[in-house]
Amino acid sequence: MTFELKTIELSGGRLSYHIGGTGTPVVYLHAAGGVMLTEPLKALTGNHTVYAPICPGFDGTEGNDSLKTVQDWVAMVAEFAEKLVGPRFDVIGSSFGSWSALWLAAEHPKMVDHLILGVPAGFRFGGRGGLPADPEERFKALYAHPQKIKSTPKSPEVMAGNGKTYERLANNIQVDEALSERLPSIEAVTLILLGTEDKVVPAEAGAHLKRNIPTSQRAFIFDAAHSIEVDQPERTLRLWTDFLKRGPGYVLNQGPEAA
Amino acid sequence: MKFNFFHLMPYPDYDKLPHEWPVSTHGIDSTRIQALYNEYIDEMVDAENYGFDWVGCNEHHFSPYGLMSNPNLIAGALARQTSKAKIAIVGNLLPLLNPIRVAEEYAMIDVMSGGRLIAGFLRGIPHEYIAYNIPPSESRSRLREATELIIKCWTEDEPFGWEGEHYQFPAVSIWPKPIQKPHPRILMSASNAESAEFVAKMRAIMGITLIQDLSIAKAAVENFKKTARSYGWEPTPDDILVGQQICIADTDEEARHHMAAAQTYFHQTLMRPQRSAQQLVLGQSRYYTDADAGENFQKRLATLRGRTVEEQIEAGSIICGSPQSVIKQIKRLRQELDCGLLNLTIKVGNMPGSVVRRGMELFRDRIAPEVAGL
Numbered sequence: 198m199t200f201e202l203k204t205i206e207l208s209g210g211r212l213s214y215h216i217g218g219t220g221t222p223v224v225y226l227h228a229a230g231g232v233m234l235t236e237p238l239k240a241l242t243g244n245h246t247v248y249a250p251i252c253p254g255f256d257g258t259e260g261n262d263s264l265k266t267v268q269d270w271v272a273m274v275a276e277f278a279e280k281l282v283g284p285r286f287d288v289i290g291s292s293f294g295s296w297s298a299l300w301l302a303a304e305h306p307k308m309v310d311h312l313i314l315g316v317p318a319g320f321r322f323g324g325r326g327g328l329p330a331d332p333e334e335r336f337k338a339l340y341a342h343p344q345k346i347k348s349t350p351k352s353p354e355v356m357a358g359n360g361k362t363y364e365r366l367a368n369n370i371q372v373d374e375a376l377s378e379r380l381p382s383i384e385a386v387t388l389i390l391l392g393t394e395d396k397v398v399p400a401e402a403g404a405h406l407k408r409n410i411p412t413s414q415r416a417f418i419f420d421a422a423h424s425i426e427v428d429q430p431e432r433t434l435r436l437w438t439d440f441l442k443r444g445p446g447y448v449l450n451q452g453p454e455a456a
Numbered sequence: 457m458k459f460n461f462f463h464l465m466p467y468p469d470y471d472k473l474p475h476e477w478p479v480s481t482h483g484i485d486s487t488r489i490q491a492l493y494n495e496y497i498d499e500m501v502d503a504e505n506y507g508f509d510w511v512g513c514n515e516h517h518f519s520p521y522g523l524m525s526n527p528n529l530i531a532g533a534l535a536r537q538t539s540k541a542k543i544a545i546v547g548n549l550l551p552l553l554n555p556i557r558v559a560e561e562y563a564m565i566d567v568m569s570g571g572r573l574i575a576g577f578l579r580g581i582p583h584e585y586i587a588y589n590i591p592p593s594e595s596r597s598r599l600r601e602a603t604e605l606i607i608k609c610w611t612e613d614e615p616f617g618w619e620g621e622h623y624q625f626p627a628v629s630i631w632p633k634p635i636q637k638p639h640p641r642i643l644m645s646a647s648n649a650e651s652a653e654f655v656a657k658m659r660a661i662m663g664i665t666l667i668q669d670l671s672i673a674k675a676a677v678e679n680f681k682k683t684a685r686s687y688g689w690e691p692t693p694d695d696i697l698v699g700q701q702i703c704i705a706d707t708d709e710e711a712r713h714h715m716a717a718a719q720t721y722f723h724q725t726l727m728r729p730q731r732s733a734q735q736l737v738l739g740q741s742r743y744y745t746d747a748d749a750g751e752n753f754q755k756r757l758a759t760l761r762g763r764t765v766e767e768q769i770e771a772g773s774i775i776c777g778s779p780q781s782v783i784k785q786i787k788r789l790r791q792e793l794d795c796g797l798l799n800l801t802i803k804v805g806n807m808p809g810s811v812v813r814r815g816m817e818l819f820r821d822r823i824a825p826e827v828a829g830l
Contacts, residue, residue: 403614415617417619418619420621
């Protein structure tokens with residue numbers, strides 16, 4: 198299944214988004230590197246309509262100076278969802294996208310059904326984790342298996358735009374204390390995914406979320422660095438689809454009859 | 457230096473030459489094995505008062521070679537009956553087992569013993585894979601994944617799931633966690649470059665056994681140190697364990713006589729049935745990769761089997777002799793291999809219990825005082 202790139206005019210400005218597939222809606226919120234149409238994301242379109250909005254300023258889109266915080270971006274996503282997706286949908290985030298997804302679930306609890314937080318950013322306790330500045334080290338931190346990258350590399354200009362926009366929205370926040378206080382109020386059933394080789398998001402970030410989000414589970418994806426969708430696409434997809442289909446009940450092994 | 461009183465718990469009375477593996481139990485009296493368990497556990501319990509810093513055992517299946525299909529059961533008894541020795545399980549054969557169960561049992565042993573577990577994570581020897589019907593070609597990848605999963609079990613307070621190549625566990629939170637923080641020391645085999653890489657990454661104790669030549673063993677130790685440095689740490693002697701069969705007697709002649717007899721039973725009876733099963737595994741699976749083809753368990757064992765006791769002593773393969781000779785041999789190993797840990801098998805094959813006990817006495821009275829400070 199392929200994605201189409203479209204745009205929509207919202208009250209706060211223009212928003213580009215990828216859309217693909219048919220089925221129950223899933224909103225995918227991208228990482229600081231912009232949207233990567235990874236193998237699990239493509240596969241997800243087999244059973245879902247996947248919406249992947251692009252935060253203005255990312256992936257070569259026109260910037261929007263009125264977006265100054267993650268919450269500003271999330272307000273735009275909520276309006277997008279209200280106009281295009283429907284009243285209730287599932288959300289998958291990746292890193293910065295998981296940070297955004299958490300704010301979406303906190304601010305709009307009735308909208309978010311299943312919430313999947315891939316390698317969630319925004320909780321760097323003690324300043325641990327984060328992306329190295331050195332490009333080579335950064336690449337190593339992102340990928341345990343770079344040979345699995347299938348998408349075309351983004352241009353330096355696009356990457357620079359992504360970085361600049363991310364820095365503005367993240368505002369050098371190490372731990373989003375305001376969001377942390379909201380975690381116990383999150384109603385969405387939540388799955389937190391972490392890579393066993395991920396040095397960008399330490400395991401303690403996942404533990405903090407697990408401890409504070411009432412109906413949550415977390416799973417380590419073995420032999421994956423920060424880019425779990427690239428490093429272990431089959432494992433990531435299996436967890437996504439099981440959780441979206443069965444919610445917290447995905448922990449039960451249903452045996453061969455389940456198929 | 458620190459010394460592990462290691463027990464293989466062999467069955468010493470097999471009066472035939474077994475021709476196949478798994479080995480038949482026809483005619484074997486289990487009440488005799490009950491007596492052996494008592495004898496062996498008593499030796500291990502007493503070892504901590506005979507100058508040994510650790511007591512240890514390991515896992516083998518389906519033959520008289522070793523009576524511990526689950527060494528954790530023995531460790532449970534040791535946890536209650538000892539008070540100061542480390543309890544070294546060297547180790548559970550991770551690729552064959554449910555890693556969650558290993559994490560739980562090891563954590564229980566650590567808690568029951570007050571934080572004295574040394575956790576061996578081993579790959580095992582080839583024929584064991586037939587016992588539990590696990591593909592031998594998956595042995596390394598299973599070992600690596602199970603190791604990382606067990607450490608997560610020990611160190612993650614919040615429940616978690618695991619999505620891996622060999623293991624999927626959606627909801628895990630073991631009770632209790634180990635007493636030792638962040639977790640008990642891990643011990644793994646590192647006799648070749650491929651295994652050394654992972655052992656260094658995990659900052660585990662490297663174990664090496666069946667030394668056929670000290671220069672080869674020294675190269676393996678040096679390679680491990682070099683690899684560890686690439687992972688940002690410098691191994692000390694406390695990170696290097698060398699395994700040896702040992703016989704201590706009042707005179708060199710007596711010790712060599714006992715060792716020769718015990719090794720005859722060890723090689724001709726205990727090891728014999730496994731050879732054909734091992735050849736089956738080696739011939740029809742990729743148990744060994746190219747990296748370890750030149751330095752594997754079978755080759756080392758075959759080399760040792762063809763040597764006299766004197767030749768083995770000279771090569772640094774075994775420790776054997778009077779207390780004075782044994783002290784010299786230990787000092788040589790310490791100097792050549794920079795090892796701070798010796799894993800000593802005193803009950804070799806069908807070595808009589810009286811010889812084992814005399815060796816323990818000599819170790820306590822004559823040897824430990826001379827070598828503990830090395």
